[in-house]
Amino acid sequence: MPLFFFEQVLTVAARRPHLSEAFMTARSRTKTSKNSAKKAGVAAPTHQTPLLNASGFVKRFGNFTANDDVSFSIYEGEIHALLGENGAGKSTFVKMVYGLMQPDSGALEWRGQPVTINGPQHAREMGIGMVFQHFSLFQALTVAENIQLALPAGESLSGLSDRVRRMSAEYGIGVDPDARVHNLSVGQQQRVEIMRCLLQNPSLLIMDEPTSVLTPQETDQLFDVLRRFSDSGVAILFISHKLDEILALTSRATVLRRGINVGTVDTDTRSARQLAEMMVGEMVGDVACNTAPADGDVLLEISHLSRPRPTQFATPLRKISMQARRGEILAIAGIAGNGQDELMEALIGEWRAGLDGIIFLKGLDITHAGPAVRRNAGIGFVPEERNGHAAVPTMSLAENNLLTSHSLGGAVKNGVIDDDAMRQAAADVATAFDVRLPNENPLASALSGGNLQKFVVGREIAKSPELLIVSQPTWGVDVGAAMFIRSAMLELAAKGSAVVMISQDLEEVFMIAHRIAVLYNGHLSAAMDATGLTAEKVGLLMGGSAAGRGPDA
């Protein structure tokens, strides 16, 4: 519309030469602002009607207010981020926009007209598509069948397959319509999901944390697809808590904190740090750290731990040796798939070596000890997978807490569980570690990722273990919770315990570790003092280029 208007004015201006120059300037200025609108966004849309405008959305679950007076608007062709910590209410908000939930109060306008969205079907008919965080594909069906289910009846499967093939080529999606979904990789499945939305010609595409399951390469490919898409006029609502992605992709961001809209900002004018502060609500401080460790006693000693590859896709462990001392955080850096899972299983005792004399705790041989014995000996574990490994999703937090602490006494007397003591213990952990609970004693599955992670880490730290072994302590956790978890681990180390942290996050490793070892292809390098160590050196070891120089090679 505005462009058309300018063409008309220019025609007039061309007939009146003395005016044309002024208009040309105006036009080029508009062009610039339009171009920058692609990235910066705020200038252009102000005089337009928003595609979607939500005002005053409120949603309560019992006493818990998930959305409190949230207002939001998005324009055609805009990539708009919805930013917030885990549990800030992002998913709740978009579920209401997509019709999966109804707001308790609030008004919605679509292209300037007030609407009530009754359900997902209605939302799709209006032109709203959504790609879920946990994919909503049918595993047993083919790609084409999956797509057909989302489209109105009438098109034949073979016609659809052709259309999928064409679109797949056009957007560089690369998916075979006849493939069964369960045979596809995670990235491919997501692209199927996106394609399913694209084929419905939506005006608004909602993406709920689409990159959380993707590799960096897949993320780049996704962003290319999304940019082409927004160029063709589609608005994209992009939910994330990854700041660098938001800065790279979006033009505006609306930040939610504890269910409240704390502001909509132009992402071009903000730094990652400013966005993080809006998201967390306080100054994001660096964790005070890296005081060189005193030479503490050796708590954990591992010598020549080897393990054949447990499955075809696993990595064998090759003569791993290491020591963890009192008062330090020892980080094991490395890219995923270089033996982290296998090492973690060996440390927990889920897998045990057949030989003697490999793993020692305070000089005692615990090579053959199972996880329960190791826990009783004073080791705390936090495995990487929160749901199903660190916590039982279908049990309450109190029960989950008891599962790793029943042998310590307190809540269990003569084999009978003292319910009040059990709940109190869990509540204490939740209070101490700032776990936000939707109700008094929720199921583990009811907590958002970051909150559950704070709980499973807190549960272990609350027992003051002499040795804490954690894997990916802040994976998929928002900034605030990550900082909290890191400080808690540092505090534990300062009290004289040892922490062994397996992490792929190099920033985290440098932030809190006293010594760093690198795992590559099942080899562990010698541990190096973090002070004076450069990221380049560690990066090289992680890439394998210096792996042969380890002492165990």
Place this chain on the structure above:
Amino acid sequence: MEQLILTVILTSVPLIFAASGELIAERSGVLNLGVEGMMLMGAVSAFAIAMGTGSPILGMFAGAFAGALTAGIFAFFTLGLATNQVATGLALTIFGTGLSGLIGAPLVGHAIDGLPQIHIPMLSDIPILGMLLFQHDIMVYLAVIMVGLCAWVLNATRVGLIIRAVGDNHDSAHALGYSVLGVRLLAVMFGGMMAGLGGAYLPLVLTPHWAEGMTAGRGWIALALVVFASWRPWRVLGGALVFGGITIMQLAGQARGWTIPSQFLSMLPYLATIIVLVLISRNREFALANSPACLGRIFHAGK
């Protein structure tokens, strides 16, 4: 020999009906263990109506209706009130067994004229094959047609695609705007109707009188058959003949004084089913492609 094969075919008819109905219900994600109860309700209603009206065809419809109605009770609890499907299904079998016995008490000892055989012109005159394939009552033909219909609907129509989708991932189907409970209600009712037809076949053709508990475990065999057929309609047809054959072998063996205890033979269908289950679960690929992922899981909307 021909007589034996003929008996096998007739014995397999109730299994074909009940199993293909249950197959549709299970593909939509509902495990209804009440097949035995629904068959008995179908059998007693079919017999009562056939006796009262003198029309076995009306009896057949009554059986189908009674089966669907019984399934409706199951649907009310498992879909409407989200009760556990296994427990509700077992209760339905007990309920159906008891109620059919009560309704059927005054019917014991009466006899009816069964469904007449239909000789298909020309084809039924073919030696041997004609007698085996083209001289049956209407329900035999109907059974084969229903299997074909189930296969076609499931694999070639949009309705079938939606049924499979609901059974594979009910949350996604809900997110796409399909009525999970509506689809399941219809699938369960269809399953009940088919079980009712299978039950009706017993008093209408196989033994033209009513006896309490006359299905004698066929409902359970039908349930096993669905797994044995790995949720594919045409395999139900083949499997029903195999299972029917085993049943007849029992009787034939007894008549000829075989030394194998008949109990071993009655175990065979279940043994075969367990073997199939083991084969399915050993292969992840096969399990994903064949068994409905949401089977037996309760759906809560709006979560």
